[in-house]
Amino acid sequence: MTQALAPDARIDITAEVCPMTYVRAKLRLETLPPGGVLEIVLQGEEPLKNLPRNFRAEGHEPMPPEPLGEGRFRLCVRKGQGAGQ
Amino acid sequence: MTLTDDQVIRYSRQLLLPGVGGREQGALLEVEVSLEGSGAALADAAAYLVAAGCAVRPAEQQARAPGFLWNPAAGSSPDAAPELNPDAVSQPRTTRACFGEGRFRYDGIGPRVAVGGTSEEGIVVFQAADGCTACFQCSAPESSKLAGPLATWTGTFGALVLLRLLMGQETGGGRLRVSLAPGRREPLTLCPRCAAR
Numbered sequence: 001m002t003q004a005l006a007p008d009a010r011i012d013i014t015a016e017v018c019p020m021t022y023v024r025a026k027l028r029l030e031t032l033p034p035g036g037v038l039e040i041v042l043q044g045e046e047p048l049k050n051l052p053r054n055f056r057a058e059g060h061e062p063m064p065p066e067p068l069g070e071g072r073f074r075l076c077v078r079k080g081q082g083a084g085q
Numbered sequence: 086m087t088l089t090d091d092q093v094i095r096y097s098r099q100l101l102l103p104g105v106g107g108r109e110q111g112a113l114l115e116v117e118v119s120l121e122g123s124g125a126a127l128a129d130a131a132a133y134l135v136a137a138g139c140a141v142r143p144a145e146q147q148a149r150a151p152g153f154l155w156n157p158a159a160g161s162s163p164d165a166a167p168e169l170n171p172d173a174v175s176q177p178r179t180t181r182a183c184f185g186e187g188r189f190r191y192d193g194i195g196p197r198v199a200v201g202g203t204s205e206e207g208i209v210v211f212q213a214a215d216g217c218t219a220c221f222q223c224s225a226p227e228s229s230k231l232a233g234p235l236a237t238w239t240g241t242f243g244a245l246v247l248l249r250l251l252m253g254q255e256t257g258g259g260r261l262r263v264s265l266a267p268g269r270r271e272p273l274t275l276c277p278r279c280a281a282r
Contacts, residue, residue: 023097027088030106058103 005063005076007039008032014043014072021047022054025077029060032079040075041068048073086111092172096138109252113138116251117178119192121185124229126200126207126240130184133244135173139182139251184247186240187229193218196250200243201226207239207263211246216258224260239263 011028013021021042029038042048042065052062052075059080065073088107093100096110117140120127131141183197191197198211199221212221231239242263249255 019097019101020094023093023100026100027093027107030108054101 005037005039005078007076008036010039010041012041013047014041016047018046018050022051025051026054026058029055029077029079034079034081036079038077038079040077041072042075043072048075051075051077086114092138095170095172099137104254105252109254110138112180112253113248113251114172114176115178116140116180116182117142118182118184118247119143121183121191122187122189122199122229124186124201124231125233125236126229126231126243127184127186129237129240130186130198130200130244130247132169133241134184134247135169137244137248138170138172139248140173140178180251182247182251184243185225186231188225188227191218191222191225196247197221198243198247198250199225200231200239201229202231202235202239202263204230204232204235205264207231207235207242209239209243209246209261209263210258211243211250211255211261212258213250213256221258224258235263 009028009032011025013024016024025038025040029036032038040051042051048065052065055062055077061078061080063076063078065075068074088096088110092110092114099105100107100110116138118131118134120131120141120143134141181195183191183195185191185197185199187201189199191199194214196212196214198209200207200209202208208226210221210224210226242261246255246261
C-alpha cells in the first residue's frame with residue numbers, strides 16, 4: 001500500500017536516538033501542508049514502536065512500516081488535515 | 086523562525102509534547118516576560134519561562150538595555166549572568182507578556198498571568214492578550230502569602246499557563262485554584278465594573 005505513496009519529503013533518522021528520532025521527524029513533518037506525506041527512514045525497535053504511536057496521537061496518519069533490511073524501516077506518514085503540527 | 090540545531094536539541098523535551106512544534110517554540114523565543122510584584126512564586130515561574138526560551142525582565146529593570154536578563158537560578162541579583170539559557174538573551178524580542186504575583190499594576194500589553202494566595206491555597210488568574218484588562222486586574226489576587234512548596238507549585242503552574250497562552254493553546258481567561266490536590270479551573274467571571282456596563 002505504501003509503495004503507491006509518493007512522499008513529499010524524506011528524512012533519515014537512522015543516526016538519531018530517542019527522543020531526537022521523533023523530534024526530527026516531527027519538525028520535518030511540520031513543514032509540509034496538511035495531507036503531505038513524509039517518508040522516514042529509521043532504525044531499531046524504539047522508533048519503530050514510538051513514532052507511529054506519537055504521530056497517531058497528534059492526528060497524523062502513519063502507514064504500515066516497510067523493512068529495508070539491516071534493521072532499517074521505511075515509514076510514511078500523512079500529515080493530518082486538522083493537525084497543527 | 087527556524088530553530089538552530091542547538092535549539093532543537095535544547096528544547097527537544099518540550100518539542101516532544103503534543104501541540105508543541107517548531108512554530109510554537111519559535112514563538113516562545115520571541116517573548117519577553119515582564120515580572121511584576123513580588124513574592125516567592127516569581128523565581129520559580131521565571132526559571133521555567135527562561136528554560137522555555139522566554140526572556141524575563143523584572144519591572145524595575147525595564148529601562149535597562151535590551152537583552153538584560155534576571156537569572157533566578159543564580160539568586161535574586163538582577164546582574165547575575167544568564168547561565169540558565171543562553172537563548173534568553175541572544176536576540177531581540179517582539180512579543181510582550183506579563184507574569185505577576187500579588188498586587189501589581191498591569192500595563193495591558195500581551196497575555197498575562199497573576200498568581201497569589203494564602204499559605205493553604207494558591208490562585209492562578211490568566212487572560213489572553215485580547216481579554217479585558219479590567220477583568221484581569223479585578224480578578225487578580227489581592228495579595229500573596231505563598232511560601233514553600235505551594236509557592237513553587239503555584240509559580241510553576243502559572244508559568245505553564247502563560248506558556249500555553251503564548252503558544253496559542255489557551256484562549257480567553259480563567260482562574261485556577263492550586264493546592265496539594267490537582268488544580269481546578271473555574272471560569273473568569275466579569276468584574277463588577279465590566280458587569281455594570
